[in-house]
Amino acid sequence: MSEPKSRLQFVAAPASGWCEPDTGVCHIDTADKAASAEAIDETDDVSGRPGTTER
Amino acid sequence: MVEQVTHPAGSPVVIEVWSDLGCPWCYVGKHRLQTAIAQRPDADRFKIVVRSFELNPAAPKEPETIEKALVRAHGGTAAHVMQAERQIQALARKEGLEFTLDRLSASTFDLHRVVQYANDEGRGFEFFSRVQDGFFAGTLNPYDPDALADVAESVGLDGQRVRAILASSEYADRVRADRSEGLELGATGVPFVVLDRRVAAPGAQKVPVYGQLLEQVAGPVPSGHVS
Numbered sequence: 001m002s003e004p005k006s007r008l009q010f011v012a013a014p015a016s017g018w019c020e021p022d023t024g025v026c027h028i029d030t031a032d033k034a035a036s037a038e039a040i041d042e043t044d045d046v047s048g049r050p051g052t053t054e055r
Numbered sequence: 056m057v058e059q060v061t062h063p064a065g066s067p068v069v070i071e072v073w074s075d076l077g078c079p080w081c082y083v084g085k086h087r088l089q090t091a092i093a094q095r096p097d098a099d100r101f102k103i104v105v106r107s108f109e110l111n112p113a114a115p116k117e118p119e120t121i122e123k124a125l126v127r128a129h130g131g132t133a134a135h136v137m138q139a140e141r142q143i144q145a146l147a148r149k150e151g152l153e154f155t156l157d158r159l160s161a162s163t164f165d166l167h168r169v170v171q172y173a174n175d176e177g178r179g180f181e182f183f184s185r186v187q188d189g190f191f192a193g194t195l196n197p198y199d200p201d202a203l204a205d206v207a208e209s210v211g212l213d214g215q216r217v218r219a220i221l222a223s224s225e226y227a228d229r230v231r232a233d234r235s236e237g238l239e240l241g242a243t244g245v246p247f248v249v250l251d252r253r254v255a256a257p258g259a260q261k262v263p264v265y266g267q268l269l270e271q272v273a274g275p276v277p278s279g280h281v282s
Contacts, residue, residue, distance in 0.1 A: 011256040011257075015257060015258025016261060019081070024077070028146075040142070
């Protein structure tokens with residue numbers, strides 16, 4: 001990615017997730033991945049759906 | 056966190072969001088941003104403007120399942136890509152959002168052309184947001200011109216005009232220009248939220264982070280309104 005041409009101030013906080021502008025590949029932040037796993041576990045109790053791993 | 060910037064109290068604040076329909080984090084991020092805005096008593100100061108960011112300009116016109124599209128575009132196995140989708144689904148549902156995995160994927164270029172028209176009419180965010188919500192809820196096929204025309208009419212736009220746009224190449228240059236501008240501004244992740252052309256946040260941030268950004272560009276919540 002080239003240097004931004006603007007004078008924007010960029011937030012320092014990590015995003016929960018994002019999709020790459022160049023490839024469209026989407027990512028989830030590590031902390032949110034853990035939260036997601038917990039949520040899936042809760043869902044699995046109801047649906048029996050398998051858990052997930054890293055994309 | 057970025058340094059404090061000020062904005063005249065009570066004045067309108069434009070929030071531009073570079074977004075694509077196929078981007079699940081754009082959907083999650085939009086709701087978080089809306090939540091942060093709604094938490095302020097001066098919520099009506101903020102105007103969200105959708106900017107087009109087509110994530111996959113090479114996507115086919117013909118819709119296919121997201122599973123098939125993700126494997127073709129990014130490699131890996133169907134199980135692998137759908138595991139990642141389930142991670143986002145779990146987070147979205149935890150936040151009260153509908154999120155079906157039974158979605159279709161195709162080029163979003165034509166949708167973005169309609170978004171540009173909707174922006175011209177001052178209804179861009181309402182239109183795109185409704186399409187996005189229906190798409191992720193599994194209740195809307197955004198690749199059906201009639202469905203898009205219906206959504207357009209539901210937000211006060213001209214459905215016939217939408218059909219005419221979809222049958223033409225109108226607004227194509229503006230869709231491409233939006234994407235280029237987002238990249239020039241430094242979009243390293245989509246959604247790419249730019250507040251008042253001063254502060255930028257790539258990716259889907261959490262509600263408190265959006266709240267802090269709103270405060271930085273618009274000032275603290277008016278003291279007379281704090282409950």
